[in-house]
Amino acid sequence: ILNVEQSPQSLHVQEGDSTNFTCSFPSSNFYALHWYRWETAKSPEALFVMTLNGDEKKKGRISATLNTKEGYSYLYIKGSQPEDSATYLCAFDAGGTSYGKLTFGQGTILTVHP
Amino acid sequence: EAQVTQNPRYLITVTGKKLTVTCSQNMNHEYMSWYRQDPGLGLRQIYYSMNVEVTDKGDVPEGYKVSRKEKRNFPLILESPSPNQTSLYFCASSDVSGNTEAFFGQGTRLTVV
Numbered sequence: 001i002l003n004v005e006q007s008p009q010s011l012h013v014q015e016g017d018s019t020n021f022t023c024s025f026p027s028s029n030f031y032a033l034h035w036y037r038w039e040t041a042k043s044p045e046a047l048f049v050m051t052l053n054g055d056e057k058k059k060g061r062i063s064a065t066l067n068t069k070e071g072y073s074y075l076y077i078k079g080s081q082p083e084d085s086a087t088y089l090c091a092f093d094a095g096g097t098s099y100g101k102l103t104f105g106q107g108t109i110l111t112v113h114p
Numbered sequence: 115e116a117q118v119t120q121n122p123r124y125l126i127t128v129t130g131k132k133l134t135v136t137c138s139q140n141m142n143h144e145y146m147s148w149y150r151q152d153p154g155l156g157l158r159q160i161y162y163s164m165n166v167e168v169t170d171k172g173d174v175p176e177g178y179k180v181s182r183k184e185k186r187n188f189p190l191i192l193e194s195p196s197p198n199q200t201s202l203y204f205c206a207s208s209d210v211s212g213n214t215e216a217f218f219g220q221g222t223r224l225t226v227v
Contacts, residue, residue, distance in 0.1 A: 004156075042220075100162070102216060104149075106155065
């Protein structure tokens with residue numbers, strides 16, 4: 001079983017703060033790295049799918065970077081809003097014979113206080 | 115509307131009583147999978163399917179069965195549920211390429227007493 005770690009486990013910030021969290025994954029046999037946003041009582045929804053070393057993706061105030069050589073990805077939220085409160089999940093796809101199979105980290109629970 | 119539909123959303127059952135959780139997707143995706151989510155453990159894959167009649171074990175397959183007779187449906191079967199299968203279950207589908215996003219169902223909250 002692949003080891004995908006996310007840190008921190010939880011984070012409390014004030015509205016307007018910028019924040020970031022980390023996803024660490026095996027640096028060998030990389031195929032893709034996914035980020036999902038999971039709000040309470042809803043289903044996870046994709047934010048980004050990243051495949052190339054050095055990839056940077058952006059969606060509104062949320063952006064992500066990828067370093068496949070050292071095995072990490074950062075997710076950034078600029079000017080956090082209460083509606084950003086959610087669990088953020090990363091998922092690693094090693095490709096090869098197991099491509100499409102996602103191994104998830106435990107998630108980072110973000111709470112944005114008004 | 116592109117969607118993955120799971121049923122039921124909530125289920126309370128007794129130990130040993132067979133149950134099936136259905137999953138259906140309307141996006142013509144080849145790849146479908148089942149996950150369970152437990153506190154502190156993240157989403158763990160139970161079974162997956164690369165296409166019709168092709169299924170394989172994920173990381174935590176014990177106590178579960180699946181079938182893929184049609185491309186759109188991927189039911190999860192618990193032949194003899196036990197309390198340690200109390201969990202939140204998600205079905206997901208995606209294109210087989212893997213570098214496209216997974217679409218998740220609404221989740222099924224299962225309690226086995």
